[in-house]
Amino acid sequence: MRHLLSAGxxxxxxxxxxxxxxxxxxxxxxxSVKKLPTLRGRTVVNLFYExxxxxxxxxxxxxxxxxxxxxxxxxxGSSVSKGESLKDTALxxxxxxxxxxxIRHGSSGAPHRLANAGWIxxxxxxxxxxTHEHPTQALLDxxxxxxxxxxxxxxxxxLRVTIVGDVLHSRVARSxxxxxxxxxxxxxxxxxxxxxxxxxxxxxxxxSYDIDEVLPHSDAIMMLRVQAERMQAAFFPSAREYSxxxxxxxxxxAALPDDAIVLHPGPMNRGMEISAEVAxxxxxxxxxxxxxxxxxxxxxxxLLLGGSGDLTDGAA
Amino acid sequence: xxxxxxxxxxxxxxxxxxxxxxxxxxxxxxxxxxxxxxxxGHPLAVRIAAAIERIEGVAPQVGSLDIxxxxxxxxxxxxxALESTSIPASGVDDQVVVLVDxxxxxxxxxxxxxxxxxxxxRPRAVQLAxxxxxxxxxxxxxxxxxxxxxxxSLEEQVRVALVxxxxxxxxxxxxxxxxxxx
Amino acid sequence: MSETIVLxxxxxxxxxxxxxxxxxxxxxxxxGAGAGGGDRVIDGTGLIALPGxxxxxxxxxxxxxxxxxxxxxxxxxAALGGFTAVFAMANTFPxxxxxxxxxxxxxxxxxxxxxxxxxxxxxxxxxxxxxxxELGAMAAxxxxxxxxxxxxxxxxxAVLMRRALEYVKxxxxxxxxxxxxxxxxxxxxxxxxxxxxxxxxxxxPAVAEESIIARDVLLAHHVGSRLHVCHVSTAGSVDIIRWxxxxxxxxxxxxxxxxxxxxxxxxxxxxxxxxxxxxxRTADDVAALWDGxxxxxxxxxxxxxxxxxxxxxxxxxxxxxFGMLGLQTALSVVVETMHRTGRLDxxxxxxxxxxxxxxxxxxxxxxRDLAVGEPANVAxxxxxxxxxxxxxxxxxxxxNSPYAGLELPARVEHVLKAGVPTVANGMVVR
Numbered sequence: 001m002r003h004l005l006s007a008g009x010x011x012x013x014x015x016x017x018x019x020x021x022x023x024x025x026x027x028x029x030x031x032s033v034k035k036l037p038t039l040r041g042r043t044v045v046n047l048f049y050e051x052x053x054x055x056x057x058x059x060x061x062x063x064x065x066x067x068x069x070x071x072x073x074x075x076x077g078s079s080v081s082k083g084e085s086l087k088d089t090a091l092x093x094x095x096x097x098x099x100x101x102x103i104r105h106g107s108s109g110a111p112h113r114l115a116n117a118g119w120i121x122x123x124x125x126x127x128x129x130x131t132h133e134h135p136t137q138a139l140l141d142x143x144x145x146x147x148x149x150x151x152x153x154x155x156x157x158x159l160r161v162t163i164v165g166d167v168l169h170s171r172v173a174r175s176x177x178x179x180x181x182x183x184x185x186x187x188x189x190x191x192x193x194x195x196x197x198x199x200x201x202x203x204x205x206x207x208s209y210d211i212d213e214v215l216p217h218s219d220a221i222m223m224l225r226v227q228a229e230r231m232q233a234a235f236f237p238s239a240r241e242y243s244x245x246x247x248x249x250x251x252x253x254a255a256l257p258d259d260a261i262v263l264h265p266g267p268m269n270r271g272m273e274i275s276a277e278v279a280x281x282x283x284x285x286x287x288x289x290x291x292x293x294x295x296x297x298x299x300x301x302x303l304l305l306g307g308s309g310d311l312t313d314g315a316a
Numbered sequence: 317x318x319x320x321x322x323x324x325x326x327x328x329x330x331x332x333x334x335x336x337x338x339x340x341x342x343x344x345x346x347x348x349x350x351x352x353x354x355x356x357g358h359p360l361a362v363r364i365a366a367a368i369e370r371i372e373g374v375a376p377q378v379g380s381l382d383i384x385x386x387x388x389x390x391x392x393x394x395x396x397a398l399e400s401t402s403i404p405a406s407g408v409d410d411q412v413v414v415l416v417d418x419x420x421x422x423x424x425x426x427x428x429x430x431x432x433x434x435x436x437x438r439p440r441a442v443q444l445a446x447x448x449x450x451x452x453x454x455x456x457x458x459x460x461x462x463x464x465x466x467x468x469s470l471e472e473q474v475r476v477a478l479v480x481x482x483x484x485x486x487x488x489x490x491x492x493x494x495x496x497x498x
Numbered sequence: 499m500s501e502t503i504v505l506x507x508x509x510x511x512x513x514x515x516x517x518x519x520x521x522x523x524x525x526x527x528x529x530g531a532g533a534g535g536g537d538r539v540i541d542g543t544g545l546i547a548l549p550g551x552x553x554x555x556x557x558x559x560x561x562x563x564x565x566x567x568x569x570x571x572x573x574x575x576a577a578l579g580g581f582t583a584v585f586a587m588a589n590t591f592p593x594x595x596x597x598x599x600x601x602x603x604x605x606x607x608x609x610x611x612x613x614x615x616x617x618x619x620x621x622x623x624x625x626x627x628x629x630x631x632e633l634g635a636m637a638a639x640x641x642x643x644x645x646x647x648x649x650x651x652x653x654x655x656a657v658l659m660r661r662a663l664e665y666v667k668x669x670x671x672x673x674x675x676x677x678x679x680x681x682x683x684x685x686x687x688x689x690x691x692x693x694x695x696x697x698x699x700x701x702x703p704a705v706a707e708e709s710i711i712a713r714d715v716l717l718a719h720h721v722g723s724r725l726h727v728c729h730v731s732t733a734g735s736v737d738i739i740r741w742x743x744x745x746x747x748x749x750x751x752x753x754x755x756x757x758x759x760x761x762x763x764x765x766x767x768x769x770x771x772x773x774x775x776x777x778x779r780t781a782d783d784v785a786a787l788w789d790g791x792x793x794x795x796x797x798x799x800x801x802x803x804x805x806x807x808x809x810x811x812x813x814x815x816x817x818x819x820f821g822m823l824g825l826q827t828a829l830s831v832v833v834e835t836m837h838r839t840g841r842l843d844x845x846x847x848x849x850x851x852x853x854x855x856x857x858x859x860x861x862x863x864x865x866r867d868l869a870v871g872e873p874a875n876v877a878x879x880x881x882x883x884x885x886x887x888x889x890x891x892x893x894x895x896x897x898n899s900p901y902a903g904l905e906l907p908a909r910v911e912h913v914l915k916a917g918v919p920t921v922a923n924g925m926v927v928r
Binding site for chain 1: 703
Binding site for chain 1: 385393394401
């Protein structure tokens, strides 16, 4: 495995290797020198076609902690905004000697294309593509779940994780369903039927339209961002109705088991899918998710770039 | 062709001797931090610490130090899984760090370990204890405490087995089969 | 005086060996006893003789996108594919919505001379879907347009569709509908189903095709017009057309070679060479299309040959254009999926790829029997040969073939158009 394109490409052993590696790398944060020499001389490009400050910064910090040279290539104000194609941008980066390209793109499958079209030879890491996947987000969520609910070790066997919201448009949900189920978790998706993809019945998870039925059986609940604009396309009648039916407020949080945690990939719509009270409660682990994101991305960068090239050989 | 160079009791005596030498050299066990290099350096460090405690009545601190991220040969092989690094809360500053490893060969692992330690802080001194020194150094590094000096050819393999990791205590030498005369 | 050509030892429709003698552009003799010599003898021993193929659905891109295809390069690809006539779709720049543009395309086809190019006229001005184009003027032009289509766009306005269906009756025209309900397919990228959900690509649901076909057959019935349905791609569409034909509605339908062979699973690669409209569907749909074509519910195979310049395909999925090359591979794909599997004999292949498309498009000199007195439009096919598709070697200016690297059966060796060789030994001749 030379690229990280989909959470579905990870088997349980490889996923655990990434999480274990992240746990080791997390200790770097506590040291006086928060830097490792591992990727010295390697060049990592952040190629972001969509604005995503938090993901870009997270990758940038991860790469820098491993001593890689980081180039940020945002679409806005660059050659891309002048109409340069993905291919030409890729050829440029290749000519400059990029060892890895971390790509965020609005078109589903763009990272696959970048990895397989023969434009570049380096490693490609998917930092979110269209409504397809966001594998490092799923890894940091799995890491967070494992740390809180499984003592930071092993897989997530039997862990009950509920994901609520706009699954249809969510790359976070797709990657999480794949990864968490690979790690043995029992995943339940909760959304109005309009916000569930066709064929969701074939996914390795359960589906419910009723959040209140699922809450008491959830060890963790992940609230997805729901954009109010969706109601213009008739996915739901109004923000108010959505919030009433699917939002997580204090009363609903009380229905969760005592040690259950609340996750959100951010950015949050307070008052829409999550109430301010819940977002600021001690059940909510959003701030920790951000920190874990750096560790997980360090692990991915190390495992993909730190050796001679093949991640799964290293897992053996 | 595999020969047993040290058996369990030989190794036990070597560990005890190394413990005595460490105490003697450092005039006691205070400020001592034994850092084992995974995989087998760490259980060796634990055993040496126990031996020091038997001698001094005080156990030195023990930790483990994974050097993978500091290796100079990372790109020659697929990325390796990391081993555990655990440094006692007091850290390495102003401690006498004794690095513990099973076999000293090229010296490159120890070079990596020295880099790792310097990123953790500033020890008073760093010393090196190994179960076997098989020679063939590629860097100006020498051990302070040695269980067994074992002249080898480059074709031969030295393996330190420990109960904790391998179920048995022994040091073996596997030859290439035809250079027994060396 | 025109030369006499003898096609020696060929098998008309795969049947008993015969010599076909062509004189003055017409078949003058078909004999199993051995014809005498002619000015030219083509050794056709073992080759299958078919009436020249007719493609009711081709994009030749000229005028406007000559970087992707021209009438001439498209004609070369067509001839090499065994075709003697193609219908050129109207979505050019400018759109073929006036007598001027269709006459230009017609003239370019005559100048190339390798196949008869019949321009398709747009149904609405600029394919805009709001105002009828001057259908009568196009019909009365030198191009004699009989097929009208907004292909690429659906005539989704029910009233406009009704009027178009009615209006073309005056000159025996037909509306070829690109059945795609636009609101149900906004930003659609691939077949809607479990796979689109997994790949995160906006779905193109079967119902968006089927609902338009259902509406259109009812409209055609109501106004007593004939209707042609372009590139049928779903099992449900086949059912609806079967139902309509059983009720006596004058509807015909086409299927593309790629919908007979390829399924949506190819989209997993995100390689835009598989991006096409309507999208590749499921294996169940493909099986229904086989059955529909075999039993005649689907009348014809039409290529929907859609050349695209490299930059429109060598990009990410979302940015890529829809469409695939088809002219040079069509017969091979039909042989692979329909003939070798026993679903169509050679007469069946001739019927679906020559006779019926010529009849739907009113191309009177094409799709005729291999019989004395008929126009000598003939393709000779080596049915036992196989070849590996190498897109760069195809005659088309573009290379977006989904069959790259695939081994396909059947090679077109010789083609006569109106008695004149256009292909000899697999090469274009002029």
